[in-house]
Amino acid sequence: MKMLVCVKQVPDMESRFKVNSEGVWFEEQDLAFRMNEYDEYAIEQAIRVREQLGGAADITVLSIGPDRVVEAIKKGLAMGGDRGVHIKDEHLYQKDPWQVASVIAAFARDKNFDLVFTGMQSQDRGSAQVGVTVAELLGYACVTTLVGFELSGDIVTARRELEGGIRGIVKLKLPAVVTCQLGLNNPRYPTLPNIMKARQKELLAFPIMDFLTEESAAITERMYPPEKKGRGLVLEGDINETADKLVAILKEKTTVLR
Amino acid sequence: MKALLICEYLQGKLLESTYELLAFADQLGASKVMLLIGSEAQAPKFDGKIYLADAGKFGEYNPDLHKRLVLDTAQKERPDYIVFVHSSFGWDLAPRVASALKAAQVSEIVGVVDGKFEVPSCNAKMRRLLTPKTKQAVLTIQAGAFSYQGQDRGVPQLERVDLAGSTPRVEFIGYEAAEKKAVDLAKAEVIVSAGRGIGKKENVETIAALARALAGELGATRPVVDAGWIEHSRQVGSSGQIVAPKLYVACGISGAIQHIAGMKKSDFVVAINKDKDAPIGEVANVLVVADVMQFVPALTARLQK
Ligand SMILES: Cc1cc2nc3c(=O)[nH]c(=O)nc-3n(C[C@H](O)[C@H](O)[C@H](O)COP(=O)(O)OP(=O)(O)OC[C@H]3O[C@@H](n4cnc5c(N)ncnc54)[C@H](O)[C@@H]3O)c2cc1C
Ligand SMILES: Nc1ncnc2c1ncn2[C@@H]1O[C@H](COP(=O)(O)O)[C@@H](O)[C@H]1O
Numbered sequence: 164m165k166m167l168v169c170v171k172q173v174p175d176m177e178s179r180f181k182v183n184s185e186g187v188w189f190e191e192q193d194l195a196f197r198m199n200e201y202d203e204y205a206i207e208q209a210i211r212v213r214e215q216l217g218g219a220a221d222i223t224v225l226s227i228g229p230d231r232v233v234e235a236i237k238k239g240l241a242m243g244g245d246r247g248v249h250i251k252d253e254h255l256y257q258k259d260p261w262q263v264a265s266v267i268a269a270f271a272r273d274k275n276f277d278l279v280f281t282g283m284q285s286q287d288r289g290s291a292q293v294g295v296t297v298a299e300l301l302g303y304a305c306v307t308t309l310v311g312f313e314l315s316g317d318i319v320t321a322r323r324e325l326e327g328g329i330r331g332i333v334k335l336k337l338p339a340v341v342t343c344q345l346g347l348n349n350p351r352y353p354t355l356p357n358i359m360k361a362r363q364k365e366l367l368a369f370p371i372m373d374f375l376t377e378e379s380a381a382i383t384e385r386m387y388p389p390e391k392k393g394r395g396l397v398l399e400g401d402i403n404e405t406a407d408k409l410v411a412i413l414k415e416k417t418t419v420l421r
Numbered sequence: 422m423k424a425l426l427i428c429e430y431l432q433g434k435l436l437e438s439t440y441e442l443l444a445f446a447d448q449l450g451a452s453k454v455m456l457l458i459g460s461e462a463q464a465p466k467f468d469g470k471i472y473l474a475d476a477g478k479f480g481e482y483n484p485d486l487h488k489r490l491v492l493d494t495a496q497k498e499r500p501d502y503i504v505f506v507h508s509s510f511g512w513d514l515a516p517r518v519a520s521a522l523k524a525a526q527v528s529e530i531v532g533v534v535d536g537k538f539e540v541p542s543c544n545a546k547m548r549r550l551l552t553p554k555t556k557q558a559v560l561t562i563q564a565g566a567f568s569y570q571g572q573d574r575g576v577p578q579l580e581r582v583d584l585a586g587s588t589p590r591v592e593f594i595g596y597e598a599a600e601k602k603a604v605d606l607a608k609a610e611v612i613v614s615a616g617r618g619i620g621k622k623e624n625v626e627t628i629a630a631l632a633r634a635l636a637g638e639l640g641a642t643r644p645v646v647d648a649g650w651i652e653h654s655r656q657v658g659s660s661g662q663i664v665a666p667k668l669y670v671a672c673g674i675s676g677a678i679q680h681i682a683g684m685k686k687s688d689f690v691v692a693i694n695k696d697k698d699a700p701i702g703e704v705a706n707v708l709v710v711a712d713v714m715q716f717v718p719a720l721t722a723r724l725q726k
Contacts, residue, residue, distance in 0.1 A: 176544040176675065177696055189547065260516075261525070284512075287543050290528040291512040292519075299520035304590040305484065307513040320594070325431065325509045328599030328660050331482070334592040346647035380525035381558075384537055384550040388698075395690075395706040397697065405709055406719040409691065412707060417689045419611050419635060419668045420724075 164220035166209045167276045168244065169267055169294070170202040172228055172235035173287040180388070187383045188256040189287075198235040201282025203242075203350040204343040208312055209280050210243040211348065215314065221245050223276075227266060227371065228255040240361035241353030247364065252371040259379040260288070264296035269374035271301060277317075279340040283308050291342075298340035306333055307342040424451035425500035427491060429510055430459035430476065432596060438506045439465050440569035445504060445562045447572065448533050456494045458487055461579065468575025472497075472582045481596075482510055485589035488517045493582060495522070500557065507561035515559050525553035531566040544677055545700040564659075565682060603654040604638065606662045611637025611670075614657055614684075615645050618673020618694065618713055622650040628672050631717050634724040635668065640684075642674050658683035673713040676701025693717065 174180075174194040181190045206224065213220035224239035225248040226232040236247040250266060252258065258266075271279065279301075281294030291307075298305030310330060311322030317337040322330045324344050353361070396412070398405045414420050424446040429436035435457070443465075446453045455471040457464055458479055464471055474490045491514065495503055503518060505511030507529040519526035532539035537550045538560065606612060613632035615625055625639075632639045641651035643658060657664055659682040669687035674680060676692070676699055684690070685704055692705035693713045702708045709716060 174543070176546070177699075179698060180543055180547050182547075187549075189543065259525075260528075261519075289540075289542060289544075290526070291507075292516045292526055292528060295513065295516035296520050299517055305517075306591065308509050322597065323509065323513075324660060325596075326659060329432070330597040331509075332594040332597060334594055335590055345643060378554075380519075380523075380553065380555055381527055382552045382554055384552055386542065386547055386549045388546070389541075389548050389700075389703070391702075394702060395708060397702070397708045397710060399697075399710045402711060402715050402719050405711060406716065406723055409707060409709060409720060410723050413668070413689075413691075416706070417668050419637075 164212065164216055164278065165274065165276045166212065166220060166222045167271055167279045168202070168206050168209050168222060168224050168239060169279070169281045169297070170206065170224060170226045170235050170239055171199040171282070171285045172196045172226060172232040173199045173285055176286055182386050186385045188386055196231055196234065198238050199282050199285050201284060201343055201345065204345065204347040205280035205282055206239050206242050206244060207348045207350040208343060209278070210351070212278065212314055213243070223248055225250065225267065225270065227252055227263060229253050233366070236366065237361055238353060240364045241358040242351055243357070245364065247366040249366065249368045250371050250374065251368055259381050260290040260292035261296065261380040262375065262377050264293045265300060265377040266371060266374040267293070267297050268300035269376065271297070277337045279303065281340065281342050283342045283344045294340055294342035301338070301340070303338045303340050304335040305340040305342070306335060308344045309341045310344050310347050312341065312347065422449070422451040423498065423500045424449065424453055424502040424504050425495055425498055426453055426455045427503065427505045427511070427514070428455055428457040428459065428465060429506050429508060430457065430463065431510070432481070433460065433463075433476070435459060435463040435465055438508065438564050441506060441562060441564070441567045442504055443467065443573050444567040444569040445530070448567060449502070451502060453573070454498055454500070455577070456491060458490055464577055464579065466574045467577045468573045469577060471577040471579050473579045474582050478583070481593055483589050483593055484513060484517060484591055486584060486587060487514055488521065489584055489587060490582060491518050492521055493584070502558055502560050504560045504562065507563050511561045515561050519559040522557055522559070523555065524557045524559050525555045526559040526561070527551050527553060528561050530560055530562045541678070544675060546698060563678065600653055602662065603652070606638055606640060606655065606657065606664045609638040609664065609666050611635045611668045612640045612657070612664055612666045613637055613670040613672065614640030614642065614674060615651060615672050616642040616674030617644045619645070620673075620714065622648070624714055625650050627714060627717050631670065631721045634721045635670070637666070637668070640664070642680050671701050671705070672717060674701055675699050676703065
């Protein structure tokens with residue numbers, strides 16, 4: 164069983180974002196980066212498939228981006244991936260989902276992966292497009308918003324999350340792409356010995372130009388913080404004073420303390 | 422300019438969010454035509470043309486079949502935009518249609534500015550303005566972002582569409598109902614919810630104590646539920662419960678759209694967050710910028726007096 168897991172490295176969402184000099188993305192300097200949350204579930208699921216098959220499987224962890232993304236690949240290897248692939252691109256932020264998907268598909272095309280795992284969406288861009296587009300480009304079956312996964316032979320029984328907590332159950336045949344939703348499993352933490360072991364694992368690097376043939380399909384005109392319209396009161400400072408103020412406000416503006 | 426609007430239909434019912442597509446097309450200034458893969462009885466009250474593919478034959482959502490139906494309809498109508506709601510249906514189907522048409526896709530639109538599309542980024546902390554480069558484009562709109570005023574109410578002209586032989590690769594087996602709600606948060610007058618910002622499971626008790634002091638119920642965000650800190654029946658949001666209490670207190674919650682979808686009808690919202698820019702500030706009447714584990718005990722102590 165050959166598996167590919169696509170991981171994106173994204174900034175910590177608790178960061179303060181500043182628009183970059185081109186005005187189309189955020190300034191990356193001074194930000195802490197981590198693996199896209201959804202992609203942790205993707206790696207975990209691939210590892211569970213390998214465990215289910217008694218080890219008869221191979222997991223490639225791929226990320227496109229500048230050198231910093233090697234950290235995310237290494238985390239994937241420390242969790243249990245077998246091999247890392249870094250597709251180097253200093254200007255990833257200028258690529259749209261269509262280009263990112265076409266690069267992943269170009270890498271994967273002649274490698275006969277049975278299963279491709281992606282996150283349902285990336286936390287910074289959040290287009291929820293890359294996984295499905297990869298499937299379409301490779302001609303693979305695809306299920307999105309995965310919250311349950313069972314493999315038996317070459318048949319996957321998948322549970323998709325729908326609105327209001329309802330789940331749709333579907334069956335599909337490999338090869339397939341699945342996009343993973345929060346809560347699919349419990350992603351393991353890399354242990355120290357596994358982090359050490361990951362350092363010995365194969366890590367291949369390619370320039371993005373080896374795989375990029377497509378132009379972007381959409382243009383980002385600009386990025387900006389949302390307008391702070393209709394915002395409420397902001398209370399800051401000493402905890403005890405703030406708590407007193409809040410109690411007074413609740414007494415005045417709501418009926419719950421009466 | 423023409424927009425082909427793809428209706429939302431689930432478990433035999435048209436979803437109300439379908440009407441948001443009409444509102445969006447109006448804001449764009451596009452003429453409208455719809456595609457419903459569902460039953461005639463459920464057709465939206467839209468004073469225009471609707472292509473109808475019968476759910477009796479096509480069943481519930483099937484990506485391969487639905488993609489072909491959308492593409493066939495697009496072939497007939499040649500719309501500039503094909504529009505979906507950004508839902509489990511829309512985000513699944515839209516990229517398939519976009520790939521087939523080699524068209525740009527813009528996801529989760531929240532606004533239209535001079536014909537350009539505004540979308541959220543970075544968990545709603547930033548916005549981006551996008552323009553498709555391709556002649557046709559596939560769009561998904563954020564649920565709740567465009568509100569419908571009922572301007573198109575009427576009787577549609579229906580045209581039936583069908584597909585000749587096809588073998589879908591994904592087989593639909595059935596639905597699994599949402600977990601039964603042990604707690605009905607919809608009736609609560611006060612809800613105090615814990616987010617990932619509370620740090621660890623042991624801290625849930627501090628939030629629960631505030632809920633008790635306010636005679637309210639404890640709620641939670643999804644990561645807190647996924648981590649097993651609080652049971653699922655207390656999850657607030659699009660995949661949890663939709664609530665409308667008199668007071669909602671959000672403790673260490675960033676304010677992702679899927680969470681806000683569950684609590685924005687609350688009468689009064691207090692958010693406690695160490696990050697002044699957290700998007701929960703957009704819906705909070707009062708944002709307390711503080712460490713939640715320091716502030717909450719101080720507040721609880723005052724309420725217990
Ligand atoms: C299809 C789909 C459905 C979803 N459905 C739901 C749903 O029903 N409900 C739901 O909640 N989510 C849902 N989500 C997930 C949602 O997108 C967010 O990931 C989630 O709401 C974030 O939860 P959070 O605010 O607890 O965590 P985070 O986003 O991690 O936010 C934590 C917050 O705590 C603050 N913080 C950290 N430390 C402190 C401190 N010491 N003191 C004060 N503040 C602190 C941070 O500044 C941050 O704002 C869904 C996602 C998808 C894709
Ligand atoms: N730069 C990237 N490198 C590797 N995988 C990516 C990259 N960007 C997106 N992906 C994958 O595609 C998924 C969806 O991303 P998006 O379409 O941007 O919301 C992510 O969860 C990743 O699995």
